[in-house]
Amino acid sequence: MPYKNYISNSVIRRLPRYYRFLGDLQKEGLTKISSFELSARMKLTASQIRQDLNCFGGFGMQGYGYNVAELRSEIGKIIGVERKIGAILIGAGNLGKAIITYFDFPKYGCELIGIFDNNSDLVDSQIAGVTICHISKLAAFCKKSKPEIAVLCIPKENAGAISEMLVDCGVKAFWNFSHYDINLHFDDIIVENVHMGDSLLTLAYNVNNKNK
């Protein structure tokens, strides 16, 4: 579908934000918006918005602007929110539990189809309607249900071994909350890191170094 055969990472990372803003505008009842108006709301340049969108196609109309609902829907298609990629959670501790409770996965193009933990006490209880299984059942489950995404909420110490196992089981992508750089160890595996520790340290730097 993309017009261009190469889409830069910078552009890709802005897509979800466009998608989110357009959803808000739709809720506000707006039917059309110009790149200029949108740029004011998002604190971007109008130029950048037009460049970004034109990587994927000409969604606008000269002299008019963009149709909000249509543009949102197009970006949704580009991201692929409708496909519902099969995802499993590894590690049902505080963080893992919070993430899947907090998140409506289908809204983000995914479907939670399994939860695994090495703590036997958690096994057979449910989170978000999905039963927790012991980690020993992982390989068999993957063979049968072929999850594509693994949400990693486990301690750094276990992340190396578990991620290797998951890749062997055919998992293609990681949503990584562990303090471990998965991408360093595999080629061809898609990783989205949520290094919250790095994020908090960046904040600390900025607080401590303001006006210096």
Add this chain to the structure above:
Amino acid sequence: MPYKNYISNSVIRRLPRYYRFLGDLQKEGLTKISSFELSARMKLTASQIRQDLNCFGGFGMQGYGYNVAELRSEIGKIIGVERKIGAILIGAGNLGKAIITYFDFPKYGCELIGIFDNNSDLVDSQIAGVTICHISKLAAFCKKSKPEIAVLCIPKENAGAISEMLVDCGVKAFWNFSHYDINLHFDDIIVENVHMGDSLLTLAYNVNNKNK
């Protein structure tokens, strides 16, 4: 302390990662490392590492490399991990609770000094040794204890009003987990967004558009 008077965002965002890797190397018992060896481990170029570090000072030694412990300590000083910035949590639901349980704040230059929620049922219970207070106590608390960072774990609907209130109370920085772009509404306020939704959508895009 910085050599340069302007440090780009790209450099700042890499500091926590250097800090983390150097900590690992230290645990491994390594005393020295060259920019070349470090670049191989972190999948960066040696050139970039040297450029980055030289924004802050000459921490290396020609013909030798960098002293691991010393470099880590210097980066820690630059970030300011020792200062322990006062932080409060707003919203003690699943996510907020998980984050402060999961995170050892002092390790990241912060200290959790208060928790606030609008749910009366949660008030007076404790998380991570800190008692939850009703949100109505927020202003008085800020006046007295002057927190600099607010960790926002509240629904988007409330984020606008609460963040405004916090800014009025003197809060300087936000660690933002809400689906709301705080930075659009204030100048001079430091915001670190952890837009997990955007992150998951980016992952979905990459899974759905691989090899296209």
Add this chain to the structure above:
DNA sequence: TAGATTGTTAATCGATTAACAATC
């Protein structure tokens, strides 16, 4: 038609990489 706003090409800016002299 006149006005508005896109799509797209060209210019600028910034960040990354390469090269090499300085020096331990």
Add this chain to the structure above:
DNA sequence: TAGATTGTTAATCGATTAACAATC
């Protein structure tokens, strides 16, 4: 000293912004 590796300047690359012709 010779070898290694930094600190730093110069070259390249990519991303953002500006400009404008196309067109609704």
